[in-house]
Amino acid sequence: MNAETTTHHADLPAIRWNIGLLLPQHQGLPLTDGELAALANFLRTHTRLLITQVEQAAMQRPAEDVPRYVALACTHQARDRLHVQPAPDRHSVLVYARRLARALAALCDHHDALTDTTMCLACDQPLRDGEETLPYDHLSPSGGVARAGHIHARCANTVRRR
Incomplete structure (x- = not known):
């Protein structure tokens, strides 16, 4: 476990704002190839960070707790998404980034639920x-x-x- 991921707390509003740049229901802005690559890197970094934080929050719950179980399943799916390497073309990077954005949005929601944060x-x-x-x-x-x-x-x- 990386010490940086355990001490640095995710800026969920900033993460959600960046997710909104990609997801179609938010009518994301057109991004250049460089902006898309930078956004994909941002999503990867924050997915790693939030996986750790959601897992830590989930482990504070009883083993039979349903929100704990669902949050841990979400972290496994997000970790699987991190292991995918998209092809270098723009379409593949965009599809990859959108999948990662959806996984990260779910992690944000689980983080809020496990930490009793109301947004x-x-x-x-x-x-x-x-x-x-x-x-x-x-x-x-x-x-x-x-x-x-x-x-x-x-x-x-x-x-x-x-």
Whole structure:
């Protein structure tokens, strides 16, 4: 185990922002080949870091805990994704980076769940004790609630562009 990965804490909002550059549902920005390569390296580095942190948080839970089991399965899948080497062409690197981004997004979610972190659904920043928040329910096209949670009061009138 690398000492750097155990002492350095992941910046989840920055990771989520970078993930948003790639995933189609966020309408990612066009990236040059160099930017795509740099983003793939960022995702690889932070996937390694978050695998360690999610595993450490999961091991604090009882062995029969379902969130622990699911989080550990996610770390195994993410580790498998790290071992893939894409072909050098742009399409292969883009597909690889998107797969890694989805695995990293899942790791972020497991990290939040295991550490009892609640995130603002508008800005992806942690909701801290004492901050003014508002309930938020995002309706899906089918009529059900797609995401329910809370947002910072300051985020109530902002438009999310991802």
